[in-house]
Amino acid sequence: MAINLEAMRPQSWQGIDDIVIVGGGLAGLFCALKLAPRPVTVLAAAPIGQGASSAWAQGGIAAAMSPGDSFDKHLADTVAAGAGLVEEKVARLMISEGPDRIHDLLAYGVPFDRDLEGHLLLSREAAHSERRIVRVAGDKAGGAIMEALVAAVRRTPSIRVMEGYVVEELIAEGRFVSGVIARPDAGQSKKRVAFPARAVVLCSGGIGHLYQVTTNPAEARGTGLGMAARAGAVIADPEFVQYHPTAIDVGQDPAPLATEALRGDGATLVNRAGHRFMLDLHPDAELAPRDIVARGVFAEVVAGRGAFLDCTKAIGRDFATHFSTVYASCMAAGIDPVTQGIPVVPAVHYHMGGVAVDADGRTSLDGLWAAGEVTSSGVHGANRLASNSLLEAVVFAGRIADSIKGMLPESTLYEWPTSAGENDDLVTVEDSAELKRLRQLMSAHAGVIRDEEGLKVLIRELAALDRARSRVRFSNICAAAKLIAVGALLRTESRGAHMRADHPLPVESQRHRTYLTLKTADRIIADIAG
Known part of the structure; x- marks a missing residue:
């Protein structure tokens, strides 16, 4: 009508x-x-x-x-x-x-x-x-x-x-x-x-x-x-999912962001002991490409040393004036960035x-x-x-x-x-149980660092989720996740934002873009999931 x-x-x-x-x-x-x-x-x-x-x-x-x-x-x-x-x-x-x-x-x-x-x-x-x-x-x-x-x-x-x-x-x-x-x-x-x-x-x-x-x-x-x-x-x-190195680690979903401009203006990354760890990883230290900084922060967090963005010297008392959005996010979480380091963690930022x-x-x-x-x-x-x-x-x-x-x-x-x-597949404000599970799986197996075993676990789980939840919007979501997982599995090297623990170096023969259709991805998934 x-x-x-x-x-x-x-x-x-x-x-x-x-x-x-x-x-x-x-x-x-x-x-x-x-x-x-x-x-x-x-x-x-x-x-x-x-x-x-x-x-x-x-x-x-x-x-x-x-x-x-x-x-x-x-x-x-x-x-x-x-x-x-x-x-x-x-x-x-x-x-x-x-x-x-x-x-x-x-x-x-x-x-x-x-x-x-x-x-x-x-x-x-x-x-x-x-x-x-x-x-x-x-x-x-x-x-x-x-x-x-x-x-x-x-x-x-x-x-x-x-x-x-x-x-x-x-x-x-x-x-x-x-x-x-x-x-x-x-x-x-x-x-x-x-x-x-x-x-x-x-x-x-x-x-x-x-x-x-x-x-x-x-x-x-x-x-x-x-x-x-x-x-x-x-x-x-x-397969190329970019993590922002400095999301503010205060348990919020989505995570508030500490803009890269802070590092551009001289803020540094330190661990709990005060060590400026990016100096060990790249000549440009905090101003290295995002994938390198994200992995550096990730390594400190996983090792239990923590990662903190220190703005106390470079920004100091000008913080509230020059970076009011970040300042408000920090103060709301009980962190004074003028005098304290900001706890940070890598967060998915851009595809x-x-x-x-x-x-x-x-x-x-x-x-x-x-x-x-x-x-x-x-x-x-x-x-x-x-x-x-x-x-x-x-x-x-x-x-x-x-x-x-x-x-x-x-x-x-x-x-x-x-x-x-008509149908009753209404939009919900809260994530469904299936989407919560999908988000857990993607973070665990297609995150900052991937490997073949984890990606195959992810693919099998995504196939099961897709079969169990035959709704249009979730099928769209699941299709996107499957393509990321299959792309990451097929690229058996590390390049840019894609890091394979089992293939840690770039491979010259794979220095080309990936092109996939869902039909091709589903065929690969069927072979893995059985």
């Missing part, structure tokens, strides 16, 4: 578009704005800007904009961090478009930090050779960017925002995606709604909530990756893997584009360079808008939404 849209339609709305964007984070909103004045609908499970990892980003956006910097330097740093797997042509394209996207964000009202002469203030983060991080009030970039974009979207009449719609499936006919199916009322409705579309843009975020310790919001459950895989999309590099896309955000399925953390464009390789994630989101969201305008120049109007049936 068709829903009467007139009561929900703004007075300026001139029809129903044929472009649907899944997700109300940075990539989704930026793409919608870049498509204007072409009509577009954004489907978001929560109010736009909420439940998105972008809003939690502290550091900022990397862009080569200072007099001493260059695109070549930024690319060299990106390639070095990516451990041999960066698609250099795509990364150069992203980096070269970065300054223009910063100016776009300024035009949308993002209040990036400036000096007294009005120049952008740039900070440095780990593995960057120059100060090129454009930030807001020290550690508030993500929230400030999202606030400005939300305001811009709400005043743009061509963008129809439908909040509280949990997208559960892609409508696919062979290789062609022709819409999505969503559950209204923040997933509490038994009714499901079909949204036909000629173009679907998937901007659904990452996979952090598949693990027990993560800095990501609970919405980052890999459902977009899973639904794309279940529709037949090719998935790239799923370099995802739906394989080209330089214009096109997936292997016709009619489906994707941007943001749900994708793998090759620009991060095996290990993302700090603050390149927000850069990737805005650059590729803008390129998707241009691609759609070029490929679908004329709008075709549909009378939708329409009913897609």
Whole structure:
């Protein structure tokens, strides 16, 4: 039964578009704005800007904009961090478009930090050779960017925002995606709604909530990756899961983050004895690539020596002014970072893997584009360079808008939404017992350090969970987890964020990207699980 849209339609709305964007984070909103004045609908499970990892980003956006910097330097740093797997042509394209996207964000009202002469203030983060991080009030970039974009979207009449719609499936006919199916009322409705579309843009975020310790919001459950895989999309590099080295270890889920900018400004990592352990592991110490720092912190924690971020000398009494978000998180947990070390632990932070896309955000399925953390464009390789994630989101969201305008120049109007049936698979606030078990298994066997035995245990357990819980959303979640596990099993080397205890060195013959389909992964799982 068709829903009467007139009561929900703004007075300026001139029809129903044929472009649907899944997700109300940075990539989704930026793409919608870049498509204007072409009509577009954004489907978001929560109010736009909420439940998105972008809003939690502290550091900022990397862009080569200072007099001493260059695109070549930024690319060299990106390639070095990516451990041999960066698609250099795509990364150069992203980096070269970065300054223009910063100016776009300024035009949308993002209040990036400036000096007294009005120049952008740039900070440095780990593995960057120059100060090129454009930030807001020290550690508030993500929230400030999202606030400005939300305001811009709400005043743009061509963008129809439908909040509280949990997208559960892609409508696919062979290789062609022709819409999505969503559950209204923040997933509490038994009714499901079909949204036909000629173009679907998937901007659904990452996979952090598949693990027990993560800095990501609970919405980052890999459902977009899973639904794309279940529709037949090719998935790239799923084994590369980046841990942030310095999540604040106070038992919260998600874990609050101590931004890398603190180390960029001179904070050090010490164990309980006061030993600065990163000096033993890398010439850049605390500013080494994230995978190396994460493993260093992990080793101290596992050994019982603990790991602490010491900001007392480098930041000191300026902490509350320059890093108010981290300061508030620490004080709420009874830690005064001005005088005390901050207990830290590695936490899942970003997925370099995802739906394989080209330089214009096109997936292997016709009619489906994707941007943001749900994708793998090759620009991060095996290990993302700090603050390149927000850069990737805005650059590729803008390129998707241009691609759609070029490929679908004329709008075709549909009378939708329409009913897609009913079931009682309602969204719950708390993790189900099955999801709790999955998160435990992923942390235990596909975490900072993996090995063949543990990955095979994980694969068998995931297969059993998938058989026992035949619900659409959990199948999406489980599909994402299975792809990560199989990718990690197949890569019998250590590279970037992927560390195999049984294969501790990189192998030259494996210096290539991974491409998987769910069908292939399931065949491998069947051989292992029996």
